[in-house]
């Protein structure tokens with residue numbers, strides 16, 4: 001059955017999600033600030049509203065939508081970030097603005113260029129409303145895009161969000177040519193750090209071993225297609241952050257996420273050694289090599305995700 005889907009945000013990810021839904025035979029309207037149609041026109045009659053704007057666009061878009069009467073639409077959020085002013089996740093912002101509507105989080109190892117090239121990929125749709133998650137699963141699932149459901153939306157969202165910080169570290173690791181052992185150690189301990197943060201905020205451990213956690217961590221920490229990886233790589237090669245961002249194709253959410261994360265973790269006493277070094281590196285408070293040395297020279301400890 002044809003479903004009416006409005007996709008907000010015509011960047012790399014919004015365009016790809018619109019393409020996938022269209023290929024499944026749905027009626028899709030894609031909106032960006034450059035569109036000739038108004039947001040109200042694009043959303044009229046929509047059954048599903050997919051938001052794929054970058055984190056800085058979430059609040060402005062939510063505010064615009066508040067004035068529209070949208071009925072029982074299901075919101076799907078595909079943004080991976082944390083709001084700097086409230087520290088909320090995108091789905092928390094959507095749910096607070098539309099408490100009567102179902103919100104579904106979509107996240108996974110989904111480098112858009114690979115999907116656009118027709119390569120197979122898998123993702124996760126997480127929600128407190130499993131009926132809504134199952135509906136969104138059927139809308140996007142295909143022979144090239146396998147969609148799983150999950151009942152831990154916060155875990156799905158945090159996996160996708162926090163791995164961006166680790167991808168910056170991984171890019172720096174490769175830029176410094178530290179080798180495969182170092183990269184494996186970084187990614188493994190990065191996952192332990194993500195689980196520690198996620199558990200503290202109420203997400204389930206298991207979710208982080210899934211596609212939106214470990215899956216996306218592996219994809220972005222190992223691919224030069226990842227913008228976050230490119231940021232870390234460029235910093236390790238001695239480039240300035242401003243120069244890297246000016247030449248980047250699209251958004252590297254990890255830059256903002258690391259700042260919000262460090263602020264929250266300091267407030268809440270969460271131990272985040274890798275993310276803290278990434279944040280210092282981004283702020284030019286430490287060189288890439290000094291960040292590695294700080295991590296290696298910490299007190300020894302048991303291997304656990306606990307502090």
Ligand SMILES: NC(=O)C1=CN([C@@H]2O[C@H](COP(=O)(O)OP(=O)(O)OC[C@H]3O[C@@H](n4cnc5c(N)ncnc54)[C@H](OP(=O)(O)O)[C@@H]3O)[C@@H](O)[C@H]2O)C=CC1
Pocket residue numbers: 008009010011012013014032033034052053054055056057058060061078079080081110111112113249250251253
């Ligand atoms: N690219 C990828 O491979 C994947 C990306 N993601 C996530 O999806 C999100 C978007 O990424 P991506 O598409 O790559 O990023 P892009 O930089 O390519 O696109 C960002 C989009 O956000 C929109 N936007 C930014 N600010 C506003 C605003 N104030 N109001 C309305 N729209 C705004 C932009 O609109 P405009 O064009 O008008 O400037 C643009 O459509 C990020 O959170 C990213 O982490 C998730 C999975 C895969």
Ligand SMILES: O=C(CO)COP(=O)(O)O
Pocket residue numbers: 080108109110111112164167216219220225226227228229251252253
């Ligand atoms: O989230 C992504 C893939 O799942 C995209 O990663 P980047 O934003 O680092 O390009």
